[in-house]
Amino acid sequence: MTAQYAPHIDSELVAILESVSDPEIPVLTVLDLGVIREAILKDNTVHILLTPTYSGCPAMDVISEDLAAAFKAKGLETKIDLVLHPAWSTDWISQAGREKMQAYGIAPPLNETHDKQALLGDARLIACPQCKSTNTKLVSQFGSTACKALFKCEDCLEPFDYFKCLR
C-alpha cells in the first residue's frame, strides 16, 4: 500500500521551491520529485519536511543545502527535518516531472506490474527515450545510480537509464 502524496506547502514558497532542482537529474525540481512533504513559513523561518528517495542517496544532502541557500537568498532561514514515513514512492513524481525526465533521456518509471515484467522477465515494455521504440533490453538492474537500471535500445542501439519503480 503506497501513501498518497499530498504535501502541505505555503503558496508563497512554491516559486522558491521550484528553483531548487535534483542535482542528479537537474531538469526535475524538488516538487516534481515529490520529496517535499511540508513547507511552512513561520516567523521568517521555513520549516521543511523532506523525504529521502533512497536511504543512501547522496543527493539528499545536496538538496538540503540547496534549499537552505535558495531561501537564504530571499532572506529566510530554514529548518529541515528528514521524515522516513510514509516512505517515498516513484508514484509521487509529478506528471510534468515524468515528461521532463523522458525529454532528458531517462525513461520514467512504469507501474509496478509492468516494471516487474520488464526487470524480471523479458517483457519489452520500456520505451527508449530517444526513438520511442519498446524494443529495449535490460543490461543491468543498477545503472548510474541506485534508483536507475541500465537499458539498451535494440533499434537505435543507444543505451539509456530507466528510473525504477519504487513503491
Added chain:
Amino acid sequence: MDNKDLIQYILGVSDNAMILGQRLGELCGHGPNLETDIALTNISLDLFGQTRSYLQYAAKLQGGDTTEDDLAYLRKEHEYKNVLLVEQPNTDFAYVIGRQFLFDMYHLLFLQELSNSKDAQLRAIAAKSIKEVKYHVRFSGDWVKRLGDGTQESHDRMQAAIDALWVYTAELFKASATEEFAAQNGIGVALDKIKPEYHARVTELLSEATLTIPENPYFLSGGKQGVHSEHMGFLLSDFQYMQRTYPNMTW
C-alpha cells in the same frame, strides 16, 4: 524495554548492514565488469543509507554528544554485533554473490517482520529499506542462477561458495539475549518465525540454479556476541582508519 536495550538491538541490526556495505564498498573499481561493479557499490550505498538511519536513531536515543559517526567508527571489535556471514571476505565473485544472496533473502524476511515493530522509527526504517532490498534479492538471486546453471566452471565455483558460506547461516536465526528480549517486547523480530520461509526460498532458488545445500553441515556463530572471525580486524582497520588517524574529522 529501556533505551539501553533498544540501542543494543539497533546496533546489532545496523552492524549487519554496515559491515556488508563495507565489504561491497571494497569492490569499488574492482568488480568483474562495469555493470556488476556499479551494482555491488549501489547495493553498498543502500546498506550504508539504511545504517545511517539506524545509527542516527541510536545516537538520538543515547543523547548527549553521541553522533552516528561515533557509533559507526569508534567501537572496538568485540562491540560490533554483526553476524559472521557479512564479514566474510570477497574471495571471488561467487563468494560475493553467495554471501549477498544468503544475506539478502534473510534481510528481506527480517525487514518485513520489523515493519510490524511496536517502535515507530524502526517500522519506518524497515518499510523504506524493504523497497531497496527487494532489488538486492533480485540481483543476487539472478546471479546465483546464472553462475550455478552456467558453465561447469561457474557451477563448481558457485557450489564451492555456497558450501563454504552455508556454515554461517544458522547464526542468522540464533537469537542473542538482546534479540530475544526485543522480540518478546514486540520491538524486535522473532527470528525463529522467519527461519522456515528462509529455508524454503533459499532451497527453491538453489535447486533452480542446480545447486545443493551441503549435507550434515556444522555451523559457526559468535558475531552477535562480538566474537568475530579473523577477517574482522582487517576490515575494521580499513573502515576506522580515517577516524583513528584524524579524530573527530567530518566530511
